[in-house]
């Protein structure tokens with residue numbers, strides 16, 4: 113079991129080492145970069161069509177086309193992961209209905225962002241992006257009826273879905289040019305820190321770093337997306353749910369860094385609080401990133417001291 117909280121020293125260390133968000137804030141949300149977002153959104157749409165093609169070829173029994181992935185898809189994922197307007201990018205991506213292949217690309221982008229915040233090496237980032245993009249490749253062997261089913265799965269159906277992890281590992285392990293760590297992402301991305309994941313029920317340190325990262329990206333992107341059985345959560349409620357999982361399901365340090373960076377990306381934006389008032393996010397507390405300082409007209413509210421108040425949602429004030 114993971115411990116219940118991080119010490120102040122641990123939080124300081126991780127944000128000292130990986131944080132530095134405040135310095136990047138200056139230019140955010142001037143909306144001068146709308147064209148950049150539009151351009152990358154179009155590229156992502158194309159890339160997800162490519163992924164669809166690659167996946168359907170596997171369903172037809174062909175080999176995984178690694179070079180198409182490397183040449184046409186990973187560069188777009190890499191470019192998207194450089195965009196500082198994270199909130200805005202996800203907002204755009206979320207408008208589309210298609211889930212499976214967008215999800216694949218979305219998980220690639222978020223994982224790569226996290227990998228960069230963790231200052232992984234170029235080689236590690238390449239492996240991570242590859243593993244993240246292929247994490248659900250095993251679903252090509254699962255009955256599509258079950259994958260697209262609306263409503264609750266039966267026990268047998270859920271067991272079949274869980275097999276996508278081992279199927280993915282089998283598919284990727286055989287590939288000559290892929291490292292075993294890439295294949296491990298397919299196998300481990302549903303393992304959880306507290307040992308309650310699948311397929312093996314591994315715990316904490318037994319789970320590879322790439323898989324810990326992809327687990328967070330997978331969960332976050334799924335929460336934001338419209339799926340057969342669920343309406344998307346708002347950006348902020350997805351962050352709140354992730355925070356709830358930070359001690360138990362997910363790696364606490366990486367999740368904290370992720371929350372801090374994403375909250376940092378909405379500094380200056382308008383938010384609606386749970387009492388209906390509209391304010392602007394002023395500052396993020398590194399120890400409690402979701403409890404920010406909010407300015408409402410000429411009043412400043414500290415959500416740490418007003419715990420009955422929550423941010424309800426980010427206002428889409430485009």
Ligand SMILES: [Fe+2]
Nearest residue numbers: 247248301302
């Ligand atoms: Fe999965």
